[in-house]
Amino acid sequence: MSDTAATPEIVPDTEHRGLVARLPQLPRDFAQLARFDRPIGWWLLFWPCAWGVWLAGAGWQVELILWLLLGSIAMRGAGCVYNDIVDANLDRQVARTAARPVASGRVSKKLAWSWLLVLCLIGLLVLLQLRLLAQGVALGSVALVAAYPFMKRITWWPQAWLGMVFTWGLLVGWTELRADNWDALAAMYLGAALWVVGYDTIYALQDREDDALVGIRSSALRMGSHVKGGVALCYAGAVGLWALAFWLYRADWVALLALVPAAGHLGWQVATLDPDDPANPLERFRANRFAGALVAVACFVVGNA
Template identity: 80%
Template sequence: MTEQIVPDTQHRGLVASLPQLPRDLAQLARFDRPIGWWLLFWPCVWGVWLAGAGWQLALLGWLLLGSIAMRGAGCVYNDIVDAKLDARVARTASRPVASGRISKKLAWGWLIALCLVGLMVLLQLRPMAQMVALGSIVLVAAYPFMKRITWWPQAWLGMVFTWGLLVGWTHLRPGDWAYSWDALAAMYAGAALWVIGFDTIYALQDREDDAMVGIRSSALRMGGKVKAGVTLFYAAAITLWALAFWLYREDWLALLALIPAAVHLAWQVATLDPDNPDNPLERFRANRLTGALVAAACFVVGNA
């Protein structure tokens, strides 16, 4: 049974206890690896809290549900598209579609079910925020193909994974785009660079297999300069977030709120060991805390 559990699952015991079909569906949507929906959810929180409307816990609850469902839907779609490639990579060969345990027809059905949950969340948003959310569909649909045509699929993921920032902000401040577009653009660009950094770390796990089967990634493109590259992306992210805070509120004290996140990102880079099989995954998962620290900074700046 254990050979049918994806190696980097975070809930091996829970997943292994499920009957085969529910276990495969849970794995297909990556319910056993919550780090993905945390990383999708945190930018939503940034947009909500930077908007300065307080805690907004009910809204955040809906956005969390949407993050879980749509991250799951994105993973199912990715596995359908990448089934043949996944079967040739050691870490992903045991995925339900790649291994043949789940048919593509059933996978499409599961994808539709998850999208219906996402639709329920979408209907809780204001019309302008709904339009912004729907604007990400093309980006999401194109993402699985980016690794075939560019060395920087992580850049595309950066645009996709941080879209919730724009959704959260627009729901609460639908008429403020003209007033604060510069701060919002800087925040979004910084978020995208953050994603490039942490997903490059994640891609370190598959460098050898990716090279053999022709999958492109920023980790392969950087070669022996991965640590320097990730440092550059993280530094640029912090710089753009600081710019966003300054454009939003010209207060030097507000910039201090970013110090914990900056220190945490510096720790990631300083302790990153690209040649250690376990280290990159641990550093990648550490970005759940980074997201929380940036969220706290956004709350301070937006609500102080």
């Protein structure tokens, strides 16, 4: 019998199905609640942190990078647990999310809150490694994170809110090392937010039919038949703002060439995106771990060359 047949409660987009299937039930549910089985999320949360650190021009900063990676894994997990608690009733009505531990009833909300607290304590440990300014910036994201699960109920653009939340690490990484060049940082942050709107619109393509039925709003539904053009516009805006950030940081045309690989990768995503193929949007969404890495390389080159 296959892992899928033996463990039907594993959600369809789990990346490490075999490994997760071998865990006892409760650890498996905790892993799925924190999305440890889907590392793409913490990669997407981590890369902007690395952008801020490496564009700041203080070298590799390996210890800081590792702390921010741990924080990204823990806080992405905490955010997902919180989201599942808030969205349990909605998740039951969407095919892709109905098997989630809280929505399916395998994990009580009380137990989920306890797991959330554990993950937040890990995040607190990371927070205490930062200087006071960066700590304050990091704590500034709490209200945005808390409000995010409700955005899909009140706006067609919850992806824009996610853009502010998921790129906050850029501000944390930067302010841990310096407190100047705010114009370059602002342009980099706005570009990162547009990147998130683009890739999360691609992700939302998977749920368009169910979302429409249960009343969940998303940019994928709002863009309708123009979704490829909308994503292209978001990605183009992101690259343009990143180029502006590099220019404001270092007015050198050669530095802009560092963005060419990332721009090419994002262009490939748009060119090959097929909204009507069930597997294609998830593959293109996951490809953004490489887009984030390419932007990280560009930031290191510009910040440290």
